[in-house]
Amino acid sequence: MSQQIPEVVIFRLPTYLYILNLLDEENVEIVSSQELGARLQMTPAQIRKDLSYFGKFGKQGKGYNVKLLLSELRRIMGLEREWNMVLIGTGRLGKAILDYSRMTLKGFKYVAAFDIDPALVGEMAGDIAIQHISELPQTIKTKSIDIGVLAVPPSQVQQAVNQLVDCGVKAILNYAPVATQAPKDVRIRKVDPGLVLQTMAYHLQSLGTA
């Protein structure tokens, strides 16, 4: 039953959610770990084991009820509520992030955007009015912000992290290509396509060398 759940399992949950949403749209009602495995290129055993960390959602001889498993997963993953985010840094990168997010994010909402440049205050970034960074603490409280997203220049990242941490934000997504430090109860994740490309280069190269 309920033990310490491996971090890798958590990383796979979004994949399960994704494929189940797809199946649901296709009006599939029941799915076996066999079929899920075929779609996701993973072994049925792994899927069953992963799900078993959270409970017993299947029926022997049949498989999993798609709608049921979907709603259980959403609950487990904390996606039954909306999460409020702030964007810090509204330059080209910041605007691109807002733009991108509008098309792909469900359950996560940018509710405020900040910049350090007073000249930008009051301008619109998408449908959000840019505020000055000095108003951050106030807004985090009143709009109950859960997640901070950083799109500031490398030199300002640590400062921004500190401010978010001081305001009690426990999750930060960092789009700047620099590492930062924070207390260990604060979860920081760096998003950087450059890193992904580098691992691709490694494999491409060994293709030629092999």
Add this chain to the structure above:
Amino acid sequence: MSQQIPEVVIFRLPTYLYILNLLDEENVEIVSSQELGARLQMTPAQIRKDLSYFGKFGKQGKGYNVKLLLSELRRIMGLEREWNMVLIGTGRLGKAILDYSRMTLKGFKYVAAFDIDPALVGEMAGDIAIQHISELPQTIKTKSIDIGVLAVPPSQVQQAVNQLVDCGVKAILNYAPVATQAPKDVRIRKVDPGLVLQTMAYHLQSLGTA
């Protein structure tokens, strides 16, 4: 010495490269696995073991020469050459990617951009003239493209993947929030901030529940 190198190790190489670049800029000449571990929040033993898969780069009693290790890593990772990329899909997402990339990518270069919409052909996306998708095979050959990047609507992703695969492209970065299939010698990586946010939501939730 040289055995099968674990995939996790490959994923960590960019991190090592990153921190070494930083140290080099700080004019640090020698660094121990101890210090690297402190900076990267990982154990010294893991760093030594990881590096040992590729050779012996350190000096006992001293540590690693930063410049030497840097250049060795660059060689190992295939970053001594430039890699050519094409962007497929030049809508808002595609333009945002080009924009973002200009500031963060070293060693990776977008050399062409394609769209299926004839109305967009000839327009500029950043400093690249948009071409019609029908010209893709020709361009991949003449400009020796290594990596394809997808920013097309979900419904068109599989088609775009097929075209890239037919042209011999072995590495694809997919920014669309859908899974795709390709022969297993083709490396596809999905980049999706939504997935990262979902794992964050899980942890935030358990913070409240615990």
Add this chain to the structure above:
DNA sequence: GTGTGTGAATGTTTTCACAGCG
């Protein structure tokens, strides 16, 4: 018969701990 849930077995990754080099 069919497919889940799960201990046990296997495989992989991380950490330990120390010989040996500078």
Add this chain to the structure above:
DNA sequence: CGCTGTGAAAACATTCACACAC
């Protein structure tokens, strides 16, 4: 001495294989 490089041990993750439920 100090710190690397590395077998061996420990921890962790995946896969197997089967009892049991439908």
